[in-house]
Amino acid sequence: MTHAPPTRRRFQQLLALAPLAAWLGHRPAGAHGENHPGGAAAAPVVKEQKPWGIAADPKEANRTIQIRMTDNMRFTPSHLDVREGETLRLRAVNSGQLLHEIVIGTPEELQAHAEMMKKHPGMEHDEPYMAHVPAGKRSDITWTFNRAGDFEFACLLPGHFDAGMRGTIRVKPQA
Template identity: 70%
Template sequence: MPALLPVAARAHGENPHKGAARPLVREQKPWGIAAAPAEANRTVTIRMGDDMRFTPSHLTVREGETLRLRIANRGKALHELVIGTPDELQAHAELMRQHPGMEHDEPYMAHVSAGQRGEITWTFNRPGDFEFACLIPGHYEAGMRGTLRVTPKP
């Protein structure tokens, strides 16, 4: 059974539960598993804005490392950061184009309002090449994505 820990939840658009704590479900994904902030080995700040870019746009992580990703939205529009495989992000972006108002929230995504900050804490326990992207309709297509390489343990 997955371990449950409280975390702040946010979804697309106006979320009536904005900032409400919800259980953290530790579900294994191809790119890793959710973690509590206290478990982080390292913190990385990723900036995003209305230029449809992430800075930095590439991260290298060691297999087994737990990162706290602090995401700062310097733009005037809602943006998000979603971690996944290239195929899963492409499929999710297509779904978002078909249903732009859909609300969802997973521990591998952060929806960040203009001028605000969000956070993801994630254990990258599988080596491989993954991506992160903003899947809000039009943002992904404009190139708002980055790469994430998880290097195997020595």
């Protein structure tokens, strides 16, 4: 049995890995990876109804609210008033030096997710109701608040949530 020369064998190995490399290059960004500037990954929006609403396409946004994130573990503004049925583009702008994120949810779900992040700090997750924002960057969440109620947004990175990096969203019922 003869072996192929090392250069040919190496070429065949690389060729065999090409489909895997292409798949890895086209999958959505992980939770703590870099988002595309000014928005989420190019993958189609997954529209799954949540207690706090449903994902929307960016072109459906009625208005844009800029939420600034800083290393003093605060969001500005820290409270949003929304009308039931309104679609917002939440533009998270990280003006700090640390990675931050913004995740929308119920207080209970955010607390549980923050606890899980403490146990598994490298955990990757990417959902339409969250944005991971490297220092000096921005990212958008486009969301339809189709359920009235009181909800929250928070940075769930270990230590950030416990330091008070959270805000509130009041979705007022339609008149």
